[in-house]
Amino acid sequence: xxxxxxxxxxxxxxxxxxxxxxxxxxxxxxxxxxxxxxxxxxxxxxxxxxxxxxxxxxxxxxxxxxxxxxxxxxxxxxxxxxxxxxxxxxxxxxxxxxxxxxxxxxxxxxxxxxxxxxxxxxxxxxxxxxxxxxxxxxxxxxxxxxxxxxxxxxxxxxxxxxxxxxxxxxxxxxxxxxxxxxxxxxxxxxxxxxxxxxxxxxxxxxxxxxxxxxxxxxxxxxxxxxxxxxxxxxxxxxxxxxxxxxxxxxxxxxxxxxxxxxxxxxxxxxxxxxxxxxxxxxxxxxxxxxxxxxxxxxxxxxxxxxxxxxxxxxxxxxxxxxxxxxxxxxxxxxxxxxxxxxxxxxxxxxxxxxxxxxxxxxxxxxx
Numbered sequence: 001x002x003x004x005x006x007x008x009x010x011x012x013x014x015x016x017x018x019x020x021x022x023x024x025x026x027x028x029x030x031x032x033x034x035x036x037x038x039x040x041x042x043x044x045x046x047x048x049x050x051x052x053x054x055x056x057x058x059x060x061x062x063x064x065x066x067x068x069x070x071x072x073x074x075x076x077x078x079x080x081x082x083x084x085x086x087x088x089x090x091x092x093x094x095x096x097x098x099x100x101x102x103x104x105x106x107x108x109x110x111x112x113x114x115x116x117x118x119x120x121x122x123x124x125x126x127x128x129x130x131x132x133x134x135x136x137x138x139x140x141x142x143x144x145x146x147x148x149x150x151x152x153x154x155x156x157x158x159x160x161x162x163x164x165x166x167x168x169x170x171x172x173x174x175x176x177x178x179x180x181x182x183x184x185x186x187x188x189x190x191x192x193x194x195x196x197x198x199x200x201x202x203x204x205x206x207x208x209x210x211x212x213x214x215x216x217x218x219x220x221x222x223x224x225x226x227x228x229x230x231x232x233x234x235x236x237x238x239x240x241x242x243x244x245x246x247x248x249x250x251x252x253x254x255x256x257x258x259x260x261x262x263x264x265x266x267x268x269x270x271x272x273x274x275x276x277x278x279x280x281x282x283x284x285x286x287x288x289x290x291x292x293x294x295x296x297x298x299x300x301x302x303x304x305x306x307x308x309x310x311x312x313x314x315x316x317x318x319x320x321x322x323x324x325x326x327x328x329x330x331x332x333x334x335x336x337x338x339x340x341x342x343x344x345x346x347x348x349x350x351x352x353x354x355x356x357x358x359x360x361x362x363x364x365x366x367x
């Protein structure tokens with residue numbers, strides 16, 4: 001049945017007229033589902049939490065009433081995150097994935113016309129949410145090798161007067177990063193907020209969190225979806241000055257983190273060596289995969305500090321390569337629609353066997 005209804009005068013009435021024109025003009029963040037044997041398109045962790053830890057989580061969840069809401073103020077989770085991150089508990093906010101924390105922060109800071117500096121290419125959700133809220137993304141280009149260009153960031157902030165700068169480091173989908181001392185410079189140079197998305201920080205070995213005590217205009221975002229191997233449970237958190245967290249908390253929906261996710265996160269954080277070993281394992285696999293792919297003809301592999309690699313096809317059409325991989329049961333991410341990445345695909349670091357399958361498939365396709 002059509003979404004349109006008839007008025008009493010017999011003329012059709014379109015409910016979409018109530019949606020902001022700017023929103024109707026946007027393309028949604030989408031991902032087409034495909035069934036494959038090697039799924040390395042979403043930067044997920046290929047290694048599950050240990051079965052013993054899963055059973056411990058389930059047992060704790062079964063001991064709790066499911067008909068009751070989770071804690072309105074999840075203090076046990078926040079305290080565990082404070083111990084894990086090394087930042088004060090009153091400066092932490094937890095959410096349904098780091099995407100919700102990005103949304104809450106922007107809801108609290110972006111009004112119609114607010115300018116937000118966002119390097120390109122990067123995670124597309126930043127600019128999407130800014131536009132939905134009526135803000136204006138301001139582009140700051142990356143360097144010639146897709147590295148962060150500090151001069152471009154400074155110029156964009158200064159000329160636009162933007163009160164927000166969003167940085168993903170390591171950057172998705174390029175794998176580039178910014179050293180903490182450069183982030184400190186950005187915090188000191190301008191009065192606006194510097195938002196650092198650290199979704200992949202565990203794989204880089206560096207973090208901006210130690211800067212929080214000296215820079216009240218710094219905001220750090222983290223997730224349990226990558227290194228923590230809990231993408232299916234959706235947990236992210238925001239770290240900032242307590243004053244700022246109190247304001248962003250007003251944009252957070254109540255009971256936004258379900259009790260099962262809270263239980264799982266607390267249990268996982270109690271086993272830091274298990275998580276650390278998983279990170280070491282993935283970093284070693286990343287370096288091995290980068291070396292193997294770099295030896296293939298017609299393929300450029302960009303340096304990465306994350307759990308994925310950006311691959312540039314020198315001669316072959318990347319869309320043909322993408323489809324050829326999918327026919328062989330290997331799903332990577334097509335990023336050709338991103339600025340400056342028209343010849344690129346992104347591949348997550350998988351298990352050893354998954355990585356071998358990817359290399360073998362690309363060797364055959366590129367030959």
